[in-house]
Amino acid sequence: MNRRSESDLTRRGLLRRAGLGAGALALGPTLLAACGSDGSGTTTKAASAAAESPELKKLLDGITSKQVVIGNYGGTTEAARKKAFWDPFTERTGVRVVSADIPGRLGNQMLAGEVPAKWDAFHGSAAEALTAQQEGKKPLPKVPSIAYEDLIPAEFQPYMWQSFYVAYVPASLKGTFSGAGPQTWADFFDTKKFPGKRSWPGKDYTPGTREAALLALGVAPDEIYPIDIERADAKIKTIWDDLVFYDQFPQAQSFLTSKTVALSFGPNGMWKALQGKGISVDVRWTMTPILQPNGMNTMPDAPNMDAVQALAAFCAQPERQAEFAVLTNYGPPSKAAFDAMSKAEASALPNAPGRTVVAPDIKWLADNEGNLQDANKKLFAG
Structure with a gap:
C-alpha cells in the first residue's frame, strides 16, 4: 500500500x-x-x-x-x-x-x-x-x-x-459554564472568554482537528476543503498551552469527568456513552459538527x-x-x-x-493524509 x-x-x-x-x-x-x-x-x-x-x-x-x-x-x-x-x-x-x-x-x-x-x-x-x-x-x-x-x-x-x-464535536459537563456557555468554534478557541483547558487528540490523529480550527477562523462549512493546513495549525498554536492531549479516546472522557478540561473534543459516541452512564454532559451541537463516514x-x-x-x-x-x-x-x-x-x-x-455540518471531502482527505501526518509531526515538535 x-x-x-x-x-x-x-x-x-x-x-x-x-x-x-x-x-x-x-x-x-x-x-x-x-x-x-x-x-x-x-x-x-x-x-x-x-x-x-x-x-x-x-x-x-x-x-x-x-x-x-x-x-x-x-x-x-x-x-x-x-x-x-x-x-x-x-x-x-x-x-x-x-x-x-x-x-x-x-x-x-x-x-x-x-x-x-x-x-x-x-x-x-x-x-x-x-x-x-x-x-x-x-x-x-x-x-x-x-x-x-x-x-x-x-x-x-x-x-x-x-x-x-461519526461527528467530531466538543462536550462539557453541565454547570461548567454560566449561561449558555460556548456556542461556536471561535468560543472553543477563546480561553479568555470561556476559561479552562481543552482536550485535543495527540500527534497520531488528524480527523476533525484542522476543520475545527478553520471553522473557528470563520471559514464556512462548505468551504473547508481543500484544507489550508498552515493556516489551521497557526490557529491551533494560539491555544497550545491550554490543550491537554490524549492518545486514547477514554482519556478524553476522563479529562472531562475529572474536570481536568472544561471542553473535550472528540467523536460524539463518547459523549453518548457518558450520558448513558448518568453523567450530565452537554454536547455542543451548535459548534458545527465535522462528519466522517x-x-x-x-x-x-x-x-x-x-x-x-x-x-x-x-x-x-x-x-x-x-x-x-x-x-x-x-x-x-x-x-x-x-x-x-x-x-x-x-x-x-x-x-x-436540517443540521449544519462539515461534510467530508473523502478524496482530498485520502490524498492528503500523509501531508496531515507530516504537519502533525511539525506541530508537535514545536
Missing part, C-alpha cells in the same frame, strides 16, 4: 489502543453497559418487524456458508452491531458472525488483494475503500444494489455497507462471499440502521432510517435533517 495507507495505519493505532473502531467508536469495557440507552426512554420502531424484500429473502435463503468473519475493533460499537445486526442475522439464517480483532496492517493488505483474505470484511473508512479501489491488485466486490445507502456519497455506495457517520469494506476474495453479501443487504434494513443509530448516537446512512425512529431520536444524531 502507498504512503496514504501507511499514515492511515498510524491513525488506527490510536483506535486500537483504545479498543475502538475507526473514526472514534464509543468506549472501553467500563462503559459497555451504556450502549443500550441514552436515558431518554425512547426506542426505535421494532427492528425485528423489518419486512424482507424478495431480493433480500433470496440472498438470505441462498447462503451455503456456515459463517462470516468480520474484522473490527470491539468496544460498544461492536456490541451495538451485535444487537442490531449480527444476532438477528444469525437467528434468521443460522450463519454465525465471527468477530475478529484487527492487527497491524492486515486489513488493508487483504483489502488490496496483497495477501489472501482471512476475513470477509472489516471495519474501515471510505478513504481506505478509495485507496483499495485505486491501487489494490484486485477490484473490490460490489455489494448488492439493495444494500446501497443513499446518504453515503454515490461513488462509495457500491463498496461500503453498515455505514454510519465509517463502515464495512468487503474483501476481494472473501472466503464466505455469499454470506457477507447477504449480510450487507440485511444491514441495509432501515429499522436495523435506526436501532444501531440510537444505540450509538452515530448518524445513519439512509434517509429511510430516519423515518424508522422518533423525531426526538432523529434530532439527536450528527446528520439530523
